[in-house]
Amino acid sequence: MPIYTAEEQLPQRQYDFIIIGGGTAGNVLANRLSENSDISVLIIEAGADTNDNLPVQVPFLSVTLSGSEIDWKYKTVPQAGLNGRVIPCARGRALGGSSAINLLTYNRGSDDIWDHWAKLTDDQSWSWSKIQRYYLKNSRLVAPADGRDTNGEVDPLVHGDGPLEVSVPGHILPIDDLVVQSSKQLGGRFKYNSDFNSGDCTGVGFMQSTIGNGVRSDSNTAYLQPAASRPNLHILLNTHITRLIHSVSANSGPIFTTVELGTPNNKSERTQVSASKEVILSAGVIGTPQILQLSGIGDASALRSLNITPVLDLPDVGAHLADHPLVANYFKVSSEGTWDNVLRDGSVLGANMGQWQSSRQGLFVDSPGNTQSYQRLPPDSSAFDGISDPSSGPKSAHTELIFINGFAQFGETPPPTSGNYVTVLSIVASPTSRGSVTLASNDPFAHPSINPAILTTNFDVQAMVQAMNDAQTFLAAEPWQKDFKPVVFGELANAKTDADKADLARKTAVTVNHPAGTARMSPVNAKWGVVDPELKVKGTKGLRVVDASIFPVIPECHIQAAVYIIAERAADLIKTAYGL
Numbered sequence: 001m002p003i004y005t006a007e008e009q010l011p012q013r014q015y016d017f018i019i020i021g022g023g024t025a026g027n028v029l030a031n032r033l034s035e036n037s038d039i040s041v042l043i044i045e046a047g048a049d050t051n052d053n054l055p056v057q058v059p060f061l062s063v064t065l066s067g068s069e070i071d072w073k074y075k076t077v078p079q080a081g082l083n084g085r086v087i088p089c090a091r092g093r094a095l096g097g098s099s100a101i102n103l104l105t106y107n108r109g110s111d112d113i114w115d116h117w118a119k120l121t122d123d124q125s126w127s128w129s130k131i132q133r134y135y136l137k138n139s140r141l142v143a144p145a146d147g148r149d150t151n152g153e154v155d156p157l158v159h160g161d162g163p164l165e166v167s168v169p170g171h172i173l174p175i176d177d178l179v180v181q182s183s184k185q186l187g188g189r190f191k192y193n194s195d196f197n198s199g200d201c202t203g204v205g206f207m208q209s210t211i212g213n214g215v216r217s218d219s220n221t222a223y224l225q226p227a228a229s230r231p232n233l234h235i236l237l238n239t240h241i242t243r244l245i246h247s248v249s250a251n252s253g254p255i256f257t258t259v260e261l262g263t264p265n266n267k268s269e270r271t272q273v274s275a276s277k278e279v280i281l282s283a284g285v286i287g288t289p290q291i292l293q294l295s296g297i298g299d300a301s302a303l304r305s306l307n308i309t310p311v312l313d314l315p316d317v318g319a320h321l322a323d324h325p326l327v328a329n330y331f332k333v334s335s336e337g338t339w340d341n342v343l344r345d346g347s348v349l350g351a352n353m354g355q356w357q358s359s360r361q362g363l364f365v366d367s368p369g370n371t372q373s374y375q376r377l378p379p380d381s382s383a384f385d386g387i388s389d390p391s392s393g394p395k396s397a398h399t400e401l402i403f404i405n406g407f408a409q410f411g412e413t414p415p416p417t418s419g420n421y422v423t424v425l426s427i428v429a430s431p432t433s434r435g436s437v438t439l440a441s442n443d444p445f446a447h448p449s450i451n452p453a454i455l456t457t458n459f460d461v462q463a464m465v466q467a468m469n470d471a472q473t474f475l476a477a478e479p480w481q482k483d484f485k486p487v488v489f490g491e492l493a494n495a496k497t498d499a500d501k502a503d504l505a506r507k508t509a510v511t512v513n514h515p516a517g518t519a520r521m522s523p524v525n526a527k528w529g530v531v532d533p534e535l536k537v538k539g540t541k542g543l544r545v546v547d548a549s550i551f552p553v554i555p556e557c558h559i560q561a562a563v564y565i566i567a568e569r570a571a572d573l574i575k576t577a578y579g580l
Contacts, residue, residue, distance in 0.1 A: 001228045003049070003235045007261050007271050010236060015042040017574075018259055018275040019282055020241050020291065022047075023097015024560055025547045025567035026282035027219035028138075031163075031226065032571035034233035036580050042273065044236045044261070046287075047094035050220060056100050057215050058356055060364035063408070065101035066090035066513070074286060074450055081433065081455035083506050089323075089450050090513045091286055095237070096220035098284065099560055102513070104209035104216060104367045106166045107557035108135050108565065110201040112393025120552040122523035123533035128199070134568035135197075135561070136160030145170025145214035145365040153206045155195035163222040164564065165212025169370040171363055173405040174337035175422060178484065179204060179371040182477035189375045190474060196374070200395045201557050204373040207402075210560070214356065214365030219564070239263060242270060242444040244279060244295040246311055249541065254311050256295065256543040264445050277578055281537075281545045282567075285515040288549045289318035289437045290448045292519065292530075297537065306442045312539050316530050320520055321435040322554040323452040324400075324512040325464060327505050328410040329424045329471045331486035338420040339363055339406040368408050373401040374429065374556070375470060383462035390459060391430040396556040399467035400427040401474065411508045413490060422486055424475065426467035427512055429556040432457045437518050455509060464509070465501045468492075514559045519549035534573050535566075546570040 004010055017033055019026045022045030030043045047070055055061040055068070066088060067073060074089040092098040111128040118127035125131075141159035144150060144167045154168050169176070183192040183204035193203030210217045227233055242262040246254035258274045281288045292298055296311030298318060303310045342348050342363065356364035374397035377383055383398070391398055407421035435453035440446055455461050475486040487493075491508070495501045519537075522529025530537060531550050537543040548563050555562050574580070 001224070001230050001233045001235060003237065005237050007236060007239055010234065010273065013272070014274050014276055015040040015234070016275065016277045017041045017280060018273060019043040019280045020259065021045065021097060021282035021284060021287060021547065022095045022224070022235065023092060023282060023284060023547070024099040024219045024563045025570070026097065027095070027223040028564060028567035029280060029282065029546060029571055030233055031223040032568070033574065034227055034230050037230070037232055039580060040232050042234045042236060044239055044241065044259070045095055046238070046240050047092070048237055050094045050096055050100050056096070058364050059104055059209065059211050059214070059216055059367045062101070062103050062216070062367050068101070070094040071101060072286070074447055077449055077451045079454050081453065081506060082509055087454070087510050089286070089452070089511070089515065091284055095224060095235070096218040098513070099210070099218035100216070100220060102560060104211060105372070105558040106139065106197070106208045106210050106561050107201060108197050108561040109555045109557040110392065110395035111199040112395045113555045113557070116392035117552055121521050121533045126533065131565060131569065134565045136162065137568050138162040138564040139164040139166045139561070142167050142212045144168050145360055146172070148172070152194055154208065155198055158195055158198045163226060164210060165217035165222065166208050167211050168206045168208055170211065170214055170365040171361070173370055174335065175403055175405045175484070176206070176370050178479045179403050181479040182474055183373070185479065186474070186477055190373065196372070202374045202376060202395060202397050205371065207370055207372045209367055211366065214360035240445060241283070241291050242294065244291065244543065245272065246295070252541040253539050255541045262444065267445055275542065278542050278544055278574065281543070282547045284547050285321070285518050285549045286437055286448065286450060288545055288547055289518040290439065292317045292537070293439050294442065294444050297540070302438065306439055308442050314530055314538065316520060316528055318437040318518050320517040321437055321450070321452050321515060322431055322433065322517050323454065324514045324554070325428045325431060325454050325460060325505070325509050326410060326512050327426045327464060327468060327509050328408065328413065329426055329468055329492055330407060330413070330489040331422045331424070331475055332489040333420050333422050333484040333486050335483045336420055337483070338422065340420050343406070343415060344417065368406065369402045369404045369425070371403045373403070373474070375399050375401070375467070377463060377466055381462060381466060383459045383466065385458065387432065387459055390432050391556055397429045398463050398556070399470065400429045401425065401467060401471055402427070411510050413508065421489065422475070422484065424471040426464060426471050428460050428463045428467065430463070431554065432459045452511060452515065454511060455506060461502050461505065464505045465498045468501045468505070512558070514554065516548045516551040516554040516559060519545050520552045521550045522552065535570055544570070544574070
């Protein structure tokens with residue numbers, strides 16, 4: 001697997017397949033397509049390798065990667081639903097893409113999600129019964145770092161035998177048992193769920209994460225590195241795609257098999273490589289619509305306004321951007337059993353880091369949260385006023401809570417310099433707000449205009465308020481009262497009413513960095529959408545999209561597992577199309 005860091009190093013200018021983006025989906029495709037030694041594959045990534053990046057490897061340090069050198073450092077436009085605030089939109093810019101910088105949670109989603117996608121696309125091959133094998137092909141359950149008995153925390157029977165390693169937490173925290181016991185006492189909307197990957201993604205349970213032996217498992221380590229010995233797979237790093245160049249066919253419309261390359265350091269110099277079979281866009285929810293629009297595929301009038309000649313009028317390109325809103329709820333606790341001191345005392349942090357380096361044990365083997373909870377709204381919730389239920393079905397949630405054994409900074413609230421805290425992240429899992437990704441200019445090296453339109457619908461605001469109330473209800477349960485005795489802290493303490501909480505959400509909300517839907521999949525003959533159910537860009541030949549931009553609707557869960565699953569299926573679709 002030769003790796004090149006500049007386009008002039010490439011030994012050839014034509015490949016069978018060119019994959020744009022070495023991220024979550026792109027690396028799956030690179031591995032699966034290059035399994036055939038007669039097929040040449042080039043993967044082009046704008047970032048660098050991450051093999052020597054320690055914060056990528058250490059799960060607890062995952063929170064430090066947003067805004068780092070391997071993040072695109074995107075910002076949204078001012079958000080009307082957030083009092084005009086601009087918030088970050090973290091996307092991985094390195095081999096592994098966002099699977100290298102995310103917070104590692106692995107939820108394949110409920111059965112309902114996939115059956116809903118099948119209905120929306122009028123294609124039953126997207127239903128769970130057909131998709132399940134790709135989930136099983138992607139990941140496998142491994143023992144947590146501490147090797148403990150995980151009976152009741154996870155169901156081994158619902159897991160597969162794929163290359164991606166998935167485990168439950170490897171270092172049990174003091175609040176983990178409190179979460180489980182509270183769930184079992186409260187029941188109802190807070191029922192205990194022994195495995196969120198069993199098909200029912202509601203209830204309270206242990207988080208499953210892409211971690212093996214205390215180390216991050218991502219698309220680079222799970223898919224690319226095992227293909228290192230393949231000479232037919234080439235990787236080009238530090239290179240941007242400036243546009244796709246088309247040729248004209250009277251019978252099939254524009255053919256997009258030529259890729260124009262450039263680098264930020266030499267913006268005027270451009271070169272080209274071509275694919276004899278297909279170009280596959282896996283540039284992500286932001287990068288994919290940007291490249292399509294730069295190539296003349298998108299809303300024709302908007303393209304003309306930027307002096308881009310329209311090739312194909314597809315108004316849905318860049319539209320329907322969705323993300324999961326997040327509000328951090330802080331509680332001061334009486335117990336000293338939190339990890340707050342790790343972030344305040346360099347010697348304590350160093351000791352934990354040393355433990356991870358020497359034995360792959362201790363606090364740093366996990367991301368900051370070990371447990372999560374998915375809830376459906378009460379049936380009489382005012383969030384449903386005037387709309388139908390936006391979730392995929394009864395096994396999918398409307399909201400999510402994540403429980404963190406310390407003060408976790410999300411947004412601009414600074415960590416306190418003393419005391420012990422618990423953070424509960426409240427999240428809207430089935431948001432109805434929709435925004436867009438559009439070109440800010442025709443400069444391919446400029447960031448596009450990103451507008452997720454966070455909290456711009458009544459449903460999203462009311463669902464967030466319910467999630468914030470649920471956090472307080474849950475931490476008022478009896479198991480918390482013996483030692484932790486949580487008390488609302490900071491601005492949350494002054495948010496006495498639902499209206500106050502809505503105001504606090506607008507003031508402090510960010511996102512979970514789960515953008516989706518900017519090149520959504522639709523039925524073959526539908527006039528809406530960007531790709532057909534085989535992920536081919538409508539009206540074109542030689543061009544396919546495989547990443548979270550094709551989601552017809554945002555799933556009610558953390559999204560990386562769904563990206564892996566669609567990539568595994570796309571690899572089979574491509575192999576079938578070319579008899580490979």
